Amino acid sequence: MNRSDPVHVEDFMLHRRSALSLAALLASALFALAGCRSDRYYCGPLACFSCDGLSCREVSPPHRAECRGDFECGGHALCTASGCVASCTADDDCARGTVCRAGLCLGPSEAAPDRTPGTCTVAADCAGSGLRCVDGLCAPDPTACSGAEGCACDEPGAASAGGACNAGLLCSDGVCAPASAVCQFDFECGDARACVDGRCRPECGKGCSAGQTCSGGVCVDVPPPEGQCARDAECASAERCIDSSCVSACVRDADCGEGRVCGASGTCRTDDRPHPECTSDTQCTFECVRGICRTPCANHADCARVDSVAFRVCLDGYCATESEQRSDCHVSAQCGVGLGCRDGLCQ
Structure with a gap:
């Protein structure tokens, strides 16, 4: 039969339309695999995109806070030259605009930044005040305060921008403490102790304990020698490496022995609290x-x-x-x- 027969022409056109439809479907599938389609979030080798069916827009990595060390980044982020960057093990751990590479959530084309964890040997290595060196890394000092009068806290040991201790707290020996924990007069300290700068200090009359020296008629702690350690592992099992010195670690007063208490920093210190004769x-x-x-x-x-x-x-x-x-x-x-x-x- 002649190809010009109307039936043959109709069959030919039908097969052609089917072939074109199949080609269009294949092209659409390939496009979906390669990038964006309706309501799709996709990260390519250069950037991440979010599509709405009509167009795709680039998704930028989230803002990163500047940092001086890991201590300023929280538990799931690391300090880098680019600021605090979230750590990860898979892309699902990362915010939009980033993918997981080398354990960090980074933009697809972003070079891995240098790590700046805040390594140190002594407190002087840590930029800024209110920091100390713990286990080779800079960390906030829970007992440190600074301000016009040597103290700026809003709760015991916590730094604040107020310039002085808030109501109910007193700046004693550089630390804000509840008034009940700070003495004013010698009689509040008990026998053979004197009240100096809000702290009850043993008088030197009977000699000072190990680790103390006599100064101004009262016993004061001698700072431990520096250069003993760089990491906790270099100290005894019950000690921590703080500012290159091995110091006794604790979680409760009973860990520290007679005449010593467990301080806010988790290390033992001399008990310099008032000893009231009565409470009622x-x-x-x-x-x-x-x-x-x-x-x-x-x-x-x-x-x-x-x-x-x-x-x-x-x-x-x-x-x-x-x-x-x-x-x-x-x-x-x-x-x-x-x-x-x-x-x-x-x-």
């Missing part, structure tokens, strides 16, 4: 005031008959010390240049 009136003949059992009075003579040495001044209806009557400081930050607060007096 039921422990006294009369009343408990500032941790001491007080005797009521109407005048100085009433006090002299009871205690002619220490509590011989009548103050606000109770026998008190002369230091309480004349007090002009609680901690050294309240005294002038070159002066320190001792027994409630700048001297």
Whole structure:
């Protein structure tokens, strides 16, 4: 039959349309495999894209905060020359705009940045204040404060931009602490201890403990020698490497031995807290005031008959010390240049 026959022409056109449709489907599939299609997020070798069926737009990597070390990046990010970069083991761990390469979430065409974890040997190696060197890496010092008066905290050991300790806290020995943990007068410290800059220090009369020296009539801690270590592994099992010194680590006071407590930094320090004689009136003949059992009075003579040495001044209806009557400081930050607060007096 002739190819010009209408039936043959119709069959030919039908087969041609089918072939074209199949080719279009194959082309569409290949395009989908190669990149974007409707509602698709896709990362190619140069960038990541998000498509809406009409067009594709490039998805940029998320903003990265600047950092001085891993301590500023949180638990799942690392400090690099490009800022804090999320760590990963697979692409699914990464935010949009990035893929997982070399353990870091990076843009597809982005070169892997240099790592800047904040390695150190001593605190001086760490940029900025409020840092110390722990196990060879810079880390926040939970006891460090800084400000116009040597302290700027809003809770014990926590730095703040306020320039001074908030209500209920006092700056003592460079650390903000609750008023209940800071002494003002010698009698708050117990026998053979003196209140110096809000801390109860052992007097030197009976000699100082190991690791302490006598200074100004009281025992003070001697800083441990530097250069002992670079990592925790170089110290004994119960010690940590802090600022190149091996120091006793702890989680509770019982880990530290007599006369020492577990500090906010997780290391043992001398117990310099007040030791109150009483905590409630039921422990006294009369009343408990500032941790001491007080005797009521109407005048100085009433006090002299009871205690002619220490509590011989009548103050606000109770026998008190002369230091309480004349007090002009609680901690050294309240005294002038070159002066320190001792027994409630700048001297």
